[in-house]
Amino acid sequence: MDLQFTPQHEKFRSEVRGWIDANLERRWTEELRDPANGENELVEVRRSWQAKLNEAGYLGMDWPEEWGGRGATVVEKAIFLEESLRADSPPIPNFLGIGLLGPALIHHGTEDQRRRFIPKMLSGEEIWCQGFSEPAAGSDLASLRCRAEPDGEDWRITGQKVWTTFGPWADWIFVLARTDMDDRHGGISFFLVPLDQEGCDVRPLLQISGESEFGEVFFDGALAKGEHLVGKIGEGWRIAMTVLSYERGASALTDPARNDVFLADLVEGLRENGTLHLPDVREKLARLFVQNEVIRANGYRTLATLASGSAPGPESSIEKLLWSEYAQKQSETALELLGPRAHLRLRSPLARTEMDWAREFLWDRAGTIYSGSSEIQRNIISKRVLNLPTS
Template structure:
């Protein structure tokens, strides 16, 4: 199928389906708004799955085998249509590529079809109170007993754990150096040994959580790769996390910037040269993010620092966008509107983006990775 025909099919399908019961979802579920319409968005995910839009870029026979241009076209049309924030993205864009690369045939057969149908949602069990950006410092432990892994420990900042059916957990299963002795386990969330506690953010919402494991269990065969190889598998997941899906993220950023420009024109702040300069700088920065992503995706040789560069670039850019949103609204941005006193879009964006330079690997960690992998910093 020609790219233009594919794009037209995506646009047509979205126009036909993002209506009726799904009409309230348009533009919802973005950063700081993940709490919106959870049940309806879960049904929307199943609608996407039934139409074959989940797993679009997975290689055949696991998915549709669509190339980068088709995947970019899908993200662009989805953003233009106001498609809601995705609930199945952790399973689709993080776990599924990891299983395709490192999983057994049995694991692929068991887990990929439910992800493609949006019947099972996933969360990521990496960060811990003492090991946020320092993934090698994980202390959650798992012991193989009687054909089951028994997991004890704590994870934190676990997005969507409160609605997830499964979690991929990085746990320490052996001794040795920090990067060794880790295993990548697939664990069901609905069991007595798992406790989820939502973390209230500065926005007043809670899309991420603390997760406690007190003897939680999973089958012996639910280890991806071999026991002790979890570091390699986990870092490959991080590479997938910053792959083609980042283009969809950037299109969401573009929609936020467009909204800010519209407000600026409406309230007259666009006539202020200082505000206009910041808007132009934001637009230019967004083009840089897009070109970096496209260059990385089309590269014939892997760039060991590309993922960290991407995270470093978008985190600072998005945080500055939140500050711009407040500047455009002026003094009124510091005051809550009338009852029920909910945050405005600008206030929510500003508050949520305070965390952009911390979660997903802090800016300081990303600079260390770039120094090590790209510039060859000597080990101390």
């Protein structure tokens, strides 16, 4: 066992920390509570932060140098993400492009596709959203009906995508569409589609938090160029599944780091309220600290697995369940322990100014649904780890 970071890792960490200190003008929570910042302005704050990160070479760090990366190890990437969260820096807007599509193009795309899309993806000039889920295909993604029909060399996409994160600000969408109506998995292909065209209609969806971070996308014969098919016809499902697995792992330490920020605020709020000494408050608070350390311990294990060159197995479902369910517990506890003031939205009179716990409480409901619901994660563990039989 060795859970220590090497001197090189520590050096890298202090570089990152120094760079963030020098470049981050305002913490993300400060941007969020600035009355001048509407949703569109906040996206611009995120976009300009992404541009800075890109110039400094902190995006796609683990990609080959040729594609803007620095061939960083997964541990370095995890350190960078951990430091970003610790500093409460803005989340980049193109996280779906860089997190999912970038690796997909590097592994499965053509040279032309990489050259055309990766630089603007990294710079934030082109924001990407993901067109996987449909109204009748959420957890059961392979039942998707959106179809792609050949039109000469090109393709015409018809159907509907929904819960499309960042859809309202995206320029492009990567779409899973059916090229064969009968072959459940083998009939799905992976297309890159520009949203600014006839035949594409993006409508924001109002979320329970009052924001519209996601939307729905209607395709009515939208054009996907022939050269924008990723992989071969019928490989969409396989590509999508491998792409989703790239996301796991490097973020192993980011959730605990984010929770540290939240927990520090919770402690601060309890001090203000004068309730930090109460035994029931302390017990609930301590259980959050314990669980967050359990998540961090799991993160170290995942990171060690990745660092040794192995892919994280279905055990990464554990991680998804742990962080998403913990987050709900954390914000529920905060709303309970901090009292009525914690229910006030950031810009309300009387609100605490540091943290919008009411927003977190609502937002945390999403974590157990997106990116494979908790129920799907438990299916994965029962079937692929515990090998429980299907009836």
